[in-house]
Amino acid sequence: MALFTVDPAFTAGSVFAADWPLCHVRLQDDARFPWLILIPRVAGATELEHLSVSDRTTLMEETIRAGAIVRALAEAAGRPIDKLNVAALGNVTAQLHVHVVGRRRDDSVWPDPVWGRGSALAFDPAARARALDLIDLG
């Protein structure tokens, strides 16, 4: 039986933030947007339909929880968001994952989606640590 592992592609652009009941949670290392990635710990899953109905319900609720944290991250940075963007794409990295991204009308790519637009701006270490602390509380 295959064991769950995180695709190495995620480790390049994001950092581990938390383990929730279903998902391995990562903070995208991009100071442009408050942005979490949820990766269900289900080996081999690439589509939502590969999760059980029960896991799908959990994923939805963990998505809501991530949205609240994204809002809190944005407020802590003094830049409250106007809209959440939630997406399971997987065209570049097939392993099933859900992006939860906070967007502002004045952000650099609004109203376009964030994927494939512009370049990531890594957090400075203190800001990254503050974000990870806040996720721990959420």
Add this chain to the structure above:
Amino acid sequence: MALFTVDPAFTAGSVFAADWPLCHVRLQDDARFPWLILIPRVAGATELEHLSVSDRTTLMEETIRAGAIVRALAEAAGRPIDKLNVAALGNVTAQLHVHVVGRRRDDSVWPDPVWGRGSALAFDPAARARALDLIDLG
């Protein structure tokens, strides 16, 4: 109490396809991609968190159902898909809606997301009618 209505922005680029238990379902009028839009019939909702837990579970299951139909549309057109893209964005039209889009590695914007890329190519009437018939069965 506000009544549910579909934002007129949707009627410009998509056609009514079905009413499911939670969602008003539309077919994006774009022959480039098999693409459904699910709009929960909940007045005023713009974020997933605005739905009840029960409605969120239903939305997840209707998203799975839409994914199966998108696969079937793609197969009926002789162009089976490689990946589903599922997203609740709402930067342009805030009313809560979920896109379920079928993607192929050889489609015109792969691996980028479809939103804001290229121009829609309206279905010819016969193809649109065939797609709507197939959705009716799904």
